Amino acid sequence: MRIDRIELRELPMRLRFRFQTSFGAEQDRRILLVTLYGEGLEGYAECVAGEGPGYSSETIDTCWSVIESFVAPRLVGRSFSTPDELLHALAPIRGHDMAVASVEMAFWDLLAKSWNVPLWVALGGHERPIPVGISIGIQESVQATVESARAAVAEGYRRVKLKIQPGWDVAPVAAVREALPDVPLTVDANSAYRLTDARVLRQLDAFGLDYVEQPLAHDDLIDHAELQRQLTTPICLDESVHSPEDARKGLQLGSGRIINVKVGRVRGFRRARQVHDVAQAFGAPVWCGGMLETGLARGANAALAGLPGFTLPGDISASSRFYDRDLTTPYVIDDGHIAVPSFPGLCEEPDGDAVAAFQTTERVIDVE
Ligand code: OSB
Ligand code: MG
Numbered sequence: 001m002r003i004d005r006i007e008l009r010e011l012p013m014r015l016r017f018r019f020q021t022s023f024g025a026e027q028d029r030r031i032l033l034v035t036l037y038g039e040g041l042e043g044y045a046e047c048v049a050g051e052g053p054g055y056s057s058e059t060i061d062t063c064w065s066v067i068e069s070f071v072a073p074r075l076v077g078r079s080f081s082t083p084d085e086l087l088h089a090l091a092p093i094r095g096h097d098m099a100v101a102s103v104e105m106a107f108w109d110l111l112a113k114s115w116n117v118p119l120w121v122a123l124g125g126h127e128r129p130i131p132v133g134i135s136i137g138i139q140e141s142v143q144a145t146v147e148s149a150r151a152a153v154a155e156g157y158r159r160v161k162l163k164i165q166p167g168w169d170v171a172p173v174a175a176v177r178e179a180l181p182d183v184p185l186t187v188d189a190n191s192a193y194r195l196t197d198a199r200v201l202r203q204l205d206a207f208g209l210d211y212v213e214q215p216l217a218h219d220d221l222i223d224h225a226e227l228q229r230q231l232t233t234p235i236c237l238d239e240s241v242h243s244p245e246d247a248r249k250g251l252q253l254g255s256g257r258i259i260n261v262k263v264g265r266v267r268g269f270r271r272a273r274q275v276h277d278v279a280q281a282f283g284a285p286v287w288c289g290g291m292l293e294t295g296l297a298r299g300a301n302a303a304l305a306g307l308p309g310f311t312l313p314g315d316i317s318a319s320s321r322f323y324d325r326d327l328t329t330p331y332v333i334d335d336g337h338i339a340v341p342s343f344p345g346l347c348e349e350p351d352g353d354a355v356a357a358f359q360t361t362e363r364v365i366d367v368e
Pocket of ligand 2: 188190213214238239260289
């Protein structure tokens with residue numbers, strides 16, 4: 001597959017509500033839409049970086065810059081027959097995983113379209129309905145949190161995850177657990193605690209949580225292992241895992257027992273599948289995380305979640321939860337599940353009118 005051209009477009013899109021986490025609030029998303037052109041086909045993907053470096057060190061601007069200056073020049077005008085070959089050409093780029101992932105994902109779209117198969121086939125997964133959970137941001141009050149959780153369960157979501165931070169943990173969790181005694185419930189701290197907060201985190205053991213997600217530092221595995229020894233609730237690693245090697249080290253050390261796999265965070269589908277394989281070797285469940293994506297990436301996430309080790313509900317909520325107008329046919333939740341897309345490639349063709357309506361900036365990197 002020869003890559004003739006890479007196109008970057010910025011689409012500012014507004015979330016339907018402010019999404020508050022321990023690292024900040026997000027409402028305005030700057031969607032970076034990547035298009036690869038090759039063999040008469042177009043491959044699409046969305047970059048998952050945020051506007052600011054709160055979740056990881058990458059931002060939409062660093063991704064734009066790294067793709068333009070370092071990724072595209074290594075790819076345009078060259079041929080790659082597999083994602084491995086493409087990743088090899090990008091190996092000199094240390095880090096910047098979300099930037100690399102967006103291009104790797106668009107390459108999978110191109111490849112799968114050229115083979116005329118849906119992404120789940122290209123990935124070697126299964127076409128099964130994927131159970132989905134919902135991630136509820138930090139709310140104004142405990143009452144508002146309980147209402148959001150009740151509404152999510154009424155809509156069919158199979159797991160409720162509450163964002164927590166110091167001072168906003170035991171009270172909302174206790175209230176939601178009391179209101180919804182049987183719902184699979186989890187919490188996500190996005191690295192807001194330290195090992196010295198173990199006493200508070202141990203209090204969460206009383207609520208039968210499926211896991212506590214990334215309680216400690218984004219780059220830590222050692223303190224997580226110590227904390228895991230002190231908790232009965234499993235720890236799920238998110239920010240700490242960027243590679244299959246990180247997954248191996250985290251599971252070997254006992255830093256956690258579950259992994260949230262985000263394609264953008266781990267440099268693309270190839271490595272997402274490898275993280276899945278490592279976790280399977282350890283007997284550790286994984287699930288597919290979300291980054292407030294548009295419908296473009298939701299289908300791709302569902303396809304990834306068709307791999308057999310994805311045994312827990314993913315953060316793949318309905319398009320309409322986040323966006324009034326989506327870039328593709330909106331994804332819907334049916335009885336708490338999302339369907340794995342069956343059209344060739346990673347996603348449906350983005351709706352040209354919607355792209356034009358949102359687009360503000362464009363840059364094309366062509367063969368000279
Ligand atoms: O930690 O899982 C996270 C959104 C942005 C950044 C980090 C995270 C999240 C979510 C939202 O929890 C999940 C979703 O897209 O539904
Ligand atoms: Mg998380």
